[in-house]
Amino acid sequence: MGDADIPGVTVVQPESPAEPQETEAPGPRRMVLNMGPQHPSTHGVLRLLLELDGETIVSAQPDIGYLHTGIEKEFEVKNYQQGVTLTDRIDYLAPLSNNLCYCLAAEKLLGLEIPPMAQWQRVMLTELTRLNSHLVWLGTHAIDIGAMSVFLYCFREREDILRIFEMYSGQRMMTSYFRIGGLALEPPRGWHKRIKDFIDVFPSRVDEYEELLTSNGIWIGRTKGVGFISLEDMLDWGVTGPMLRAAGLKWDTRKTQPYSSYDKFDFEVPTRTENDVYARYLVRIEEMRQSARIIQQALAGMPDGRWTADAPHVVLPDREKMKTQMEALIYHFKIVTEGFRVPAGEVYQVIESPRGEVGYYMVSDGTAKPYRVHVRGPSFGNLQAIPEMVKGTLIADVIASIGSMDFVLGDSDR
Amino acid sequence: MNFFILSIIKAAVVASVLLTTLAYLQWVERKVIAHIQVRLGPSRVGPHGLLQPLADVIKLITKEDLIPPYVNKFIYLLAPFLAVTMALISISVIPFGGEIQVLGQRTWLQLTDLNIGLLFILAISSMGVYGVALAGWASNNKYALLGGLRSSAQMISYELPLSLAIVSPLLLSNTLSLRQIVDTQSGSILHWNILRFPAPQIVSFLVFMIAAFAETNRVPFDLPEAENELVAGFHTEYSSMKFAAFFMAEYANMVTVSCITATLFLGGWQPLFPAAWGSNFVPAAVFAAGGLVAIYHGLNPARRRDRLTLPIVGVIFLAIAALFLIPLLQQALIPLFWFAAKVGVILFVFIWIRGTLPRFRYDQLMGFAWKVLFPIALINLLVTGLLVALS
Numbered sequence: 001m002g003d004a005d006i007p008g009v010t011v012v013q014p015e016s017p018a019e020p021q022e023t024e025a026p027g028p029r030r031m032v033l034n035m036g037p038q039h040p041s042t043h044g045v046l047r048l049l050l051e052l053d054g055e056t057i058v059s060a061q062p063d064i065g066y067l068h069t070g071i072e073k074e075f076e077v078k079n080y081q082q083g084v085t086l087t088d089r090i091d092y093l094a095p096l097s098n099n100l101c102y103c104l105a106a107e108k109l110l111g112l113e114i115p116p117m118a119q120w121q122r123v124m125l126t127e128l129t130r131l132n133s134h135l136v137w138l139g140t141h142a143i144d145i146g147a148m149s150v151f152l153y154c155f156r157e158r159e160d161i162l163r164i165f166e167m168y169s170g171q172r173m174m175t176s177y178f179r180i181g182g183l184a185l186e187p188p189r190g191w192h193k194r195i196k197d198f199i200d201v202f203p204s205r206v207d208e209y210e211e212l213l214t215s216n217g218i219w220i221g222r223t224k225g226v227g228f229i230s231l232e233d234m235l236d237w238g239v240t241g242p243m244l245r246a247a248g249l250k251w252d253t254r255k256t257q258p259y260s261s262y263d264k265f266d267f268e269v270p271t272r273t274e275n276d277v278y279a280r281y282l283v284r285i286e287e288m289r290q291s292a293r294i295i296q297q298a299l300a301g302m303p304d305g306r307w308t309a310d311a312p313h314v315v316l317p318d319r320e321k322m323k324t325q326m327e328a329l330i331y332h333f334k335i336v337t338e339g340f341r342v343p344a345g346e347v348y349q350v351i352e353s354p355r356g357e358v359g360y361y362m363v364s365d366g367t368a369k370p371y372r373v374h375v376r377g378p379s380f381g382n383l384q385a386i387p388e389m390v391k392g393t394l395i396a397d398v399i400a401s402i403g404s405m406d407f408v409l410g411d412s413d414r
Numbered sequence: 415m416n417f418f419i420l421s422i423i424k425a426a427v428v429a430s431v432l433l434t435t436l437a438y439l440q441w442v443e444r445k446v447i448a449h450i451q452v453r454l455g456p457s458r459v460g461p462h463g464l465l466q467p468l469a470d471v472i473k474l475i476t477k478e479d480l481i482p483p484y485v486n487k488f489i490y491l492l493a494p495f496l497a498v499t500m501a502l503i504s505i506s507v508i509p510f511g512g513e514i515q516v517l518g519q520r521t522w523l524q525l526t527d528l529n530i531g532l533l534f535i536l537a538i539s540s541m542g543v544y545g546v547a548l549a550g551w552a553s554n555n556k557y558a559l560l561g562g563l564r565s566s567a568q569m570i571s572y573e574l575p576l577s578l579a580i581v582s583p584l585l586l587s588n589t590l591s592l593r594q595i596v597d598t599q600s601g602s603i604l605h606w607n608i609l610r611f612p613a614p615q616i617v618s619f620l621v622f623m624i625a626a627f628a629e630t631n632r633v634p635f636d637l638p639e640a641e642n643e644l645v646a647g648f649h650t651e652y653s654s655m656k657f658a659a660f661f662m663a664e665y666a667n668m669v670t671v672s673c674i675t676a677t678l679f680l681g682g683w684q685p686l687f688p689a690a691w692g693s694n695f696v697p698a699a700v701f702a703a704g705g706l707v708a709i710y711h712g713l714n715p716a717r718r719r720d721r722l723t724l725p726i727v728g729v730i731f732l733a734i735a736a737l738f739l740i741p742l743l744q745q746a747l748i749p750l751f752w753f754a755a756k757v758g759v760i761l762f763v764f765i766w767i768r769g770t771l772p773r774f775r776y777d778q779l780m781g782f783a784w785k786v787l788f789p790i791a792l793i794n795l796l797v798t799g800l801l802v803a804l805s
Contacts, residue, residue, distance in 0.1 A: 033556050039645060055560065055776055146633060146773025152451035218634055218772045395560070395644075396775040 029053055033395075037066045041144045041399045044409035048386070048398070055394045062386045067413040075373035079339030080106050080180055083370065088174040090375060091411040093136050096129040097353035099178040102373075104259055105349035105360040106180045109342050110314060117305040118182040119261045124195070124298040125177065126260075126351075127291040131202070132161045133354035133406075134288050138209060141281070141403040145222050150212055157205050160198050167191055181315040182308030192299055199295045206288050213281070223278035227401035229389045231275070237388075238381030241356025242287060243405060245271045246279035253352040260351075265294050277404040284406070314340045339368035355379055355406055375414055379407035420521055425506075428525055432505055436665045437467035443765045450769035461723060477654040482554065485651070489552035494652060494659035497545025501666035504538045507531040508673045509593045511683045511749030523683075523749060524593060531592040532584065535674060536577060539629060543569045545663065546631075550648035561647025564776060565631060571783040572628035572635075578791035579622035582798040583607040583615050583678050596682030606681035612805040613798040619679045621791045623763075626671040628783070631664060633768040635779060668764055669757070676756035683749035697751040698738040705731030 033050045036042035045066035051058040071090055075083050083106075087098035100122055107114065114122075139154030162172040168188055169175040177184050213219045229239075231247045244251055252269040254262040270286035272279035308315040316335055317328035334340075344366040350359040356378030365371040382405045390398045441456065441463065448455025456463025481487065511523030528534050543566050550562015584590065586607055587598045599606050607615045628635040644650070649660045676682060685693035705728040712724030738747055774782065 031556060033560075055564075142772065146636070147771065148447070148633075149451045149769050152453060156452055212770070213772075216772065218774055218778075221778050222772060222775055394776060396773075 030058060035398070036063075042402065043140060043407065046383070046402070046407070046409055048402075050390075050395070050398065052395070055396075057390050057393055057395070057398060060387045060390045060398065062383055064380075064383060064409065064412055067409045069410070069414060071414045072373055072375060075370050077369065079368045080342060080370060081335075081339060083373065084179060085174070085176045088176055089410065090377065090414055091353065091355070091358070091379070091408050092173060093408050094129050094133040094354045095174055095176075096125050096178065097133075097351060097358060098375075099176060100126050100260065101349055101351045101353070101358050101360045102362075103178045103180050104351065105347050105362045106342065107309075108347045108349060109345055109362065109364050110180070110311070110340075111343075112181055112309045112311050112314065114182060114260070114309050115305045115307070116261065116303040118307045118309070120298050120302050121183055121187060121307065122178060122260050123262060123265065124295050124302075127294045127298070128161055128164065128195070130291045130354045131288055131295075132158055132165075134284050134291075135161070137284065137354075137403075137406040138281075141400075141406075142209075142213065144399045144403045145219065147212060147216075147219065150209055153205070153208060153212075157202065164191075164194055164198060167194060179308075179315075181311055182306070186307055192302065195295065196299055199292050199299070202292050203289060206285060206292075210285060214285070220278060222396070222400055223276065223281060223404075224274075225276050225278075226393065226397045227277045227280075227389050227404055228275055229385050233388055234385060237384040239356070239385050240378050240381055241352070241354070241406075242280055242283045243356070243382055243385070245269065246283045247275040248273040253350055253357055257350065259349070265297050267291075267294050267297075277400050280404040341366060341368050342370075350376070353378055355408065355411065356382060358411075377411040377414060379405075379409070379412035383407050383412050416519060420519060421525070424521070424525055428505060429502075432502065432666070432669065433662075435669060436662055437471065439665050439669065439761065440470070440661075441467050442761075443768070446762065446765045447769045450766070471658070474655055474658040479654040479656065480651075482651050484554045486552040486554075489548050490651075491656075493545050493549035493552060494649075494656040494663075495545075496548065497542060497663040498659040498666065500538050500542040500545060501663040501670065504535045504670045505666075505673065507534055507592055508670075508677060509596050509682055510753050511746060514746045522593065523746065527591055527593045529591050532580060532590045532595075532678075535670070536573075536580070539667070539670070540569075540573060542663070542667065545660075546648050549652065549660070553648070553651040555651050557644045557646070558648050558650045561644045561650070564644075565648060568628055568631075568635065568779060568783075571780055572625045572787075575621050575783060575787035575791040576625035576629060578788070578795055579618040579625060580678060582613070582618040582791075582795050585795075585798050585802045586610055586613060586615070592677050592682075596677055596684060599681040600684050602687045603681070606679065606684070608679040613801040615679060615794075615798070617790065617794045618798070619675075621787055621794065622675060622679070623760075624787060625783075626675065627764070627767065628779070630667040630671055630764075632668065632764055634771040634773050636773060668761060672757045672760040672764070673753075675760050676753060680756045682756075683753040685748070685752050694744060694748055695739075697748055698735045701731045701735035701738065705729065705735060 031052045033052055034047070035050055036047040037045035042048065047063040047066065049061040049063060051060070069089065071086050074086055078086065084099055084102060087102045088095035090098050135154040135158040139151035139158075142148075142150035142154075165175050165177075166172045168185065168191055169177045229247075231244075231249060234244055234247055235249075240251070248271055250269055250271050253259070254267075255269055267290045268286075270283050270290065272283055312327070312331045314335070317325075317332055321328040322332050323329075342364040344364050346361070346363040348359060348361045350357050352358075357376065358378055359376035361372075361374040361376070362370055363372040385405070386402060389401050393401070444466070445455040445463070456466040459465040459469045481490065506525040507528050509522065509524040509527070513520060513522050515521075546569070547562045547566040550558045550560070550565070553559070553562075583595070587595045589595060589598070595607075599610070603609060604611075608619050609616075627633075649657055652660060685696070687693050708724045708728035708731060712720060712722075712728060715721040715724065737743055738751070
């Protein structure tokens with residue numbers, strides 16, 4: 001299990017899981033194509049069993065679990081603060097969104113008040129994470145459909161974002177920068193300028209991607225009308241995020257259940273009604289522009305103040321205080337050695353990750369370690385739509401459809 | 415006797431130049447694509463990665479030559495051989511230049527001039543499908559099978575608009591021999607088939623180019639090897655030199671198609687404007703200008719190592735420019751220059767498109783061939799025939 005924790009690396013488990021039951025033996029004209037887990041377009045270790053008639057899909061069975069890491073169980077042997085580092089590994093393309101959701105859940109149990117500065121920083125960072133994740137999505141989606149250059153343009157911008165992440169946390173991907181009670185460290189000097197430099201040019205970069213794709217005849221031909229699944233089916237399967245919004249449902253927990261002072265920001269929730277791969281593409285592109293808007297607002301209105309809550313029993317004290325004040329030293333000792341106790345109770349916190357609704361269900365029994373943490377990964381819900389979505393289409397459409405879902409196998413397998 | 419010796423020498427020269435071109439075409443492609451995609455491309459092996467093709471060849475030769483179990487061995491081994499042979503043969507009828515005199519021998523800058531040269535090329539390129547289709551079938555791999563099926567359907571479908579697009583310029587030139595086709599386009603750019611009175615062949619040029627992209631399995635028609643769908647398509651199970659053979663075949667096809675395009679539509683080795691207006695000095699001027707630019711940048715270097723390399727390149731360019739001024743060499747070099755320039759531009763377009771466009775879907779690809787290209791090519795043929803008959 002330890003191997004599978006390497007960020008961004010998808011490790012195929014040596015023991016293969018049980019073969020999914022095939023409902024009927026393929027007829028003489030049918031061919032079963034085992035797509036994945038090692039296939040360039042299944043984005044990690046998704047396995048698809050496609051039954052083909054020529055190139056037409058008769059049925060598709062997704063097979064997940066190759067990246068199962070037992071993270072949910074592992075939460076139970078770590079104290080609350082240590083759990084943050086596990087959340088990074090769940091959705092390795094949007095680590096900060098998972099950090100945030102976990103912290104919010106724990107903070108809800110603890111009843112902590114987070115200072116505005118930390119909240120603004122959190123909003124800014126999760127939006128940067130959204131950009132990061134959407135850029136990876138756009139790049140890989142485009143390269144799946146054959147547009148090679150977009151991939152590298154996207155990764156150029158993603159590199160900037162990762163450098164920003166590295167600047168404040170020393171890490172590019174698994175930053176674990178959010179902590180229960182605020183942020184891990186004070187944001188470094190010159191950081192806001194760095195973000196501003198990036199976010200000022202970013203919208204023009206989005207224009208660049210759109211120039212290559214949005215009105216490109218081949219791109220439209222490949223994506224328009226592909227990957228349809230009815231809104232009712234989506235809701236039944238628990239599909240969330242941009243996929244749902246591309247089907248016309250204006251559901252974004254940043255608006256419907258605001259957290260971390262998202263209600264103080266002015267942004268639009270883009271929706272489309274076509275409910276195809278192209279609509280999902282447009283929704284995500286527009287989301288990138290809206291995220292840039294949010295980041296600009298956060299930069300402009302960044303409040304002063306501390307970056308951690310005023311809760312000495314949860315938040316580690318300053319080094320300075322620790323050396324001069326007895327209580328601070330005691331708190332430091334207690335927090336470091338045994339963590340902090342969280343009042344008994346249970347809580348479900350949901351936020352809008354780049355992929356959809358990520359939810360953390362946390363049960364506390366009053367000790368310093370969670371009794372149970374359950375993660376609702378958006379990728380899992382979204383993946384369930386595959387069989388419905390690709391039935392009757394061509395192999396090339398399968399690639400476009402699963403690309404438009406933007407799943408992360410770590411998020412669905414956990 | 416002289417004929418045989420000459421032919422052997424010519425064949426050796428053409429073969430070695432072609433194979434080197436193929437290797438370096440790959441380098442050029444990687445460099446151009448890299449610069450389109452804001453990266454550097456090969457830069458480790460030799461200056462600017464210039465030895466990269468060599469390294470690739472060594473790597474491919476020394477790789478383990480796998481034959482997977484349960485393949486049809488004979489066909490599995492035949493397929494890459496077939497593909498690369500058919501791809502390399504067509505170059506033999508392409509004229510690179512006019513008649514020259516070497517050591518008292520008169521000869522043409524062409525391996526052989528078949529009176530049915532164009533038909534020969536069409537026949538050979540159709541045979542090339544077998545390599546791909548058989549590879550897909552013999553590999554005993556589902557992805558390869560799908561790739562092979564796709565490519566045979568695709569290449570056969572696009573053969574039609576391709577042939578129809580070729581027929582229209584034939585009406586203008588009234589011959590099948592490639593040498594005579596080029597001869598009829600002499601004069602200036604206005605006499606090239608693409609702009610020629612009475613029926614400019616711009617439409618058929620575009621149809622031909624599009625069909626050529628499909629024939630050579632290049633983006634946006636690279637479905638047979640669409641790596642994001644079919645892993646590697648028909649050559650999934652091939653390794654080592656057998657893989658390299660397919661690779662070479664693809665690039666050889668690109669070069670051949672570019673040569674045919676230049677010959678049919680762009681006047682082959684004919685210069686842009688007549689020699690009377692000084693077109694013989696264009697190559698020298700181009701190389702001299704390049705050399706001077708390189709020397710200028712060498713004297714004002716952006717990076718330290720440029721201080722040495724750029725002046726060297728500049729001097730080499732100036733030397734080449736001087737070569738173009740020697741009357742003895744002019745008769746051979748100047749047609750070659752024009753031919754290479756035209757082929758180079760077309761090849762660049764091939765690469766450029768690859769860096770820009772997404773890929774078609776299988777059904778769209780077939781629909782495009784039959785519903786769009788085929789009627790356009792047919793109408794163009796009718797119009798051309800009418801105009802030629804009237805004039």
